[in-house]
Amino acid sequence: MGGKTTFYEVVRQRGISRRDFLGFCAMTATYLGLGPDGAGILAHAMQTKPRIPVLWLHGLECTCCSESFLRSGHPLATDIVMSMISLDYDDTIMAAAGDQAEAIISDIIRDYRGAYILAVEGNIPLANDGMACIVGGRPFKHQFDEAAKHAKAIIAWGTCASSGCVQAAKPNPTKATPVHKLVQHVPVINVPGCPPIAEVMTGVISYILTYDRMPELDNQLRPKMFYSQRVHDKCYRRAHFDAGQFVEQWDDEGARQGWCLYKMGCRGPTTYNACASIGWNENTSFPIKSGHGCIGCSEEGFWDRGPFYERLPDMHQWGVESNADKVAAIGAAALGVAVTAQLGATVVQRVFRKRKPEEQAEHKEPTE
Amino acid sequence: MKHFIPYHQLPDEGIPDSVAVYGPGIRSWHWMSALMVVVLCLTGYFIGVPPPSVLGDTSSLYVMGWIRFFHLSSGYLLTILAVMRVWLIFVEKGITYHLFVPAIWRAEWLDGFMRQIRWNLLMVSRPRRYVGLNPLAGTAMLLLFVLPTCVTIITGFAMYAEVSGHDSWQYWLFGWVTSIFGNTMDLHVIHRLAMWLIVFFSFIHVYISVREDILSRQTMISSMLSGERQFRR
Ligand code: HEM
Ligand code: SF4
Numbered sequence: 001m002g003g004k005t006t007f008y009e010v011v012r013q014r015g016i017s018r019r020d021f022l023g024f025c026a027m028t029a030t031y032l033g034l035g036p037d038g039a040g041i042l043a044h045a046m047q048t049k050p051r052i053p054v055l056w057l058h059g060l061e062c063t064c065c066s067e068s069f070l071r072s073g074h075p076l077a078t079d080i081v082m083s084m085i086s087l088d089y090d091d092t093i094m095a096a097a098g099d100q101a102e103a104i105i106s107d108i109i110r111d112y113r114g115a116y117i118l119a120v121e122g123n124i125p126l127a128n129d130g131m132a133c134i135v136g137g138r139p140f141k142h143q144f145d146e147a148a149k150h151a152k153a154i155i156a157w158g159t160c161a162s163s164g165c166v167q168a169a170k171p172n173p174t175k176a177t178p179v180h181k182l183v184q185h186v187p188v189i190n191v192p193g194c195p196p197i198a199e200v201m202t203g204v205i206s207y208i209l210t211y212d213r214m215p216e217l218d219n220q221l222r223p224k225m226f227y228s229q230r231v232h233d234k235c236y237r238r239a240h241f242d243a244g245q246f247v248e249q250w251d252d253e254g255a256r257q258g259w260c261l262y263k264m265g266c267r268g269p270t271t272y273n274a275c276a277s278i279g280w281n282e283n284t285s286f287p288i289k290s291g292h293g294c295i296g297c298s299e300e301g302f303w304d305r306g307p308f309y310e311r312l313p314d315m316h317q318w319g320v321e322s323n324a325d326k327v328a329a330i331g332a333a334a335l336g337v338a339v340t341a342q343l344g345a346t347v348v349q350r351v352f353r354k355r356k357p358e359e360q361a362e363h364k365e366p367t368e
Numbered sequence: 369m370k371h372f373i374p375y376h377q378l379p380d381e382g383i384p385d386s387v388a389v390y391g392p393g394i395r396s397w398h399w400m401s402a403l404m405v406v407v408l409c410l411t412g413y414f415i416g417v418p419p420p421s422v423l424g425d426t427s428s429l430y431v432m433g434w435i436r437f438f439h440l441s442s443g444y445l446l447t448i449l450a451v452m453r454v455w456l457i458f459v460e461k462g463i464t465y466h467l468f469v470p471a472i473w474r475a476e477w478l479d480g481f482m483r484q485i486r487w488n489l490l491m492v493s494r495p496r497r498y499v500g501l502n503p504l505a506g507t508a509m510l511l512l513f514v515l516p517t518c519v520t521i522i523t524g525f526a527m528y529a530e531v532s533g534h535d536s537w538q539y540w541l542f543g544w545v546t547s548i549f550g551n552t553m554d555l556h557v558i559h560r561l562a563m564w565l566i567v568f569f570s571f572i573h574v575y576i577s578v579r580e581d582i583l584s585r586q587t588m589i590s591s592m593l594s595g596e597r598q599f600r601r
Binding site: 163218219220224228229230239240241242243244245246248254259262263267269270296299300301302305311312313315323324325327328331332335339342345346349353 | 416417418419420421422423426427429430431432433435488490493530533534543544546547550551552553554555556557560561564567568571572575579583
């Protein structure tokens with residue numbers, strides 16, 4: 001821990017060369033869309049401003065966010081992210097344990113009141129007094145509330161923290177609640193994804209450090225530079241979408257040719273994320289590149305919009321598995337029966353009525 | 369407009385004079401919208417469930433592209449027509465507002481509504497004649513056409529905002545819709561369900577128009593062409 005070191009000092013201590021450090025600044029400035037002089041500004045801030053301590057708390061989650069960090073991203077980014085975040089508190093990867101570890105949290109809150117960043121992986125279960133997630137012998141809710149109150153900003157890391165993810169899928173038995181719903185006075189940045197992209201984390205922290213303000217957020221509190229475009233907008237299979245060439249079955253010719261996965265349920269058209277441009281594992285791939293449709297993991301309630309392999313999601317409102325077209329088919333059948341019945345009845349009635357003498361008479365009345 | 373009273377039921381006997389009910393604006397709105405709805409439903413259906421894949425050189429094919437182009441451009445036209453329809457209330461006056469405001473507070477309206485239901489269940493042998501829309505028709509048009517069309521326009525432009533990006537005017541005007549739902553997949557589902565309502569409406573509308581034209585002692589289809597409602601015994 002210690003005094004007012006800079007990020008630069010920390011990464012140098014960790015054996016990262018100055019060259020790599022500058023490379024990192026250039027890359028991050030590009031991701032952030034800062035323009036040609038961005039890298040310089042970033043490097044300057046990293047070397048002169050005191051580093052921002054980061055507390056990394058784990059609520060109800062699967063640790064896939066941390067995992068994605070530990071083994072992916074640009075190696076440079078990983079190292080630097082790790083140096084940025086593991087310094088202070090992250091119970092998954094820190095050396096300290098037990099009381100010693102818990103003490104770090106209260107130290108940071110005391111020493112850096114209003115100046116540290118709180119990263120939350122996972123969300124907060126509220127049912128049964130929060131018994132579904134116990135950290136250090138107490139419900140996670142308590143630890144979260146204490147740390148959240150004095151933070152400079154909170155990064156809701158992953159879909160769990162931003163919108164609930166699988167533990168908040170219907171019927172949400174533990175009442176898992178995303179971070180932004182429980183925080184009033186501290187700015188929250190949502191970084192959804194299951195897991196999210198590591199570079200987004202470094203990007204956001206670097207941005208806050210450099211400019212001393214929050215990055216621009218959209219109406220779902222996501223940083224615009226990473227979440228303002230859909231996967232579909234940047235997807236390299238988009239040409240096949242526009243051409244009308246779709247994979248129809250997993251083993252067909254289209255699948256071999258790398259056609260669009262829309263008909264296989266790809267959620268790219270409704271998913272905001274940077275996968276198609278930043279990629280995963282040193283930009284080796286991302287789901288669509290590996291031949292699997294996007295499942296929309298960074299979107300709110302994506303678990304309730306399945307099945308993942310069908311274009312039209314199920315509508316559970318009807319109680320049975322059904323989608324828009326199936327509901328419409330039932331309506332069409334009902335309509336068909338009604339029309340046929342009315343038509344049939346009308347014909348029968350007319351034929352029958354024609355025989356009645358008084359009606360006949362009425363019909364014969366001369367028209368004036 | 370001659371003897372115009374809203375939702376007025378005409379006397380059961382005799383042959384009333386024919387009435388000019390639809391002005392040229394309404395008539396052209398009607399047929400143009402009908403065309404747009406057909407194009408939108410066809411292309412919209414294929415946007416959600418695309419036709420079988422086309423073989424060939426990707427760089428020279430643009431099947432989905434054209435489907436989406438026709439959908440989006442006729443979406444614009446439908447919206448312009450809808451705005452024009454509202455404007456026509458003030459220009460052509462007469463019965464033009466019936467489509468939007470059913471006169472539920474009027475005894476005559478309610479009576480006509482019940483009567484129309486019984487007529488459609490074949491419980492009444494002599495149909496009523498009306499100057500304007502009959503109350504049941506007006507209600508069906510409002511619930512199965514006007515409202516779903518508003519829904520498709522709003523969700524349509526909200527989806528358009530996704531396509532054109534967060535700095536577009538579509539996003540500026542309709543971005544709030546995406547914030548209501550969070551997951552924009554819901555927009556597609558709602559848009560599609562509204563489409564099915566409109567499809568049902570179209571079938572009912574055509575069927576009932578033909579039926580009423582034959583059975584209800586007044587003109588229907590030719591009224592929308594000539595603007596005049598003529599009455600028979
Ligand atoms: C009669 C009116 C309309 C009908 C029946 C209709 C129908 C549809 C349908 C069925 C879809 C596919 C939904 C899905 O399964 O994903 C769709 C998509 C769409 N519609 Fe409409 N629509 C109508 C009006 C409009 C209007 C007024 C607009 C606004 C310009 C619009 C814009 C869109 C857009 C942007 C999409 C998504 C295209 C894409 O994802 O590539 N629609 N429409
Ligand atoms: S694979 Fe998915 S994201 Fe890519 S073009 Fe097709 S639908 Fe869009």
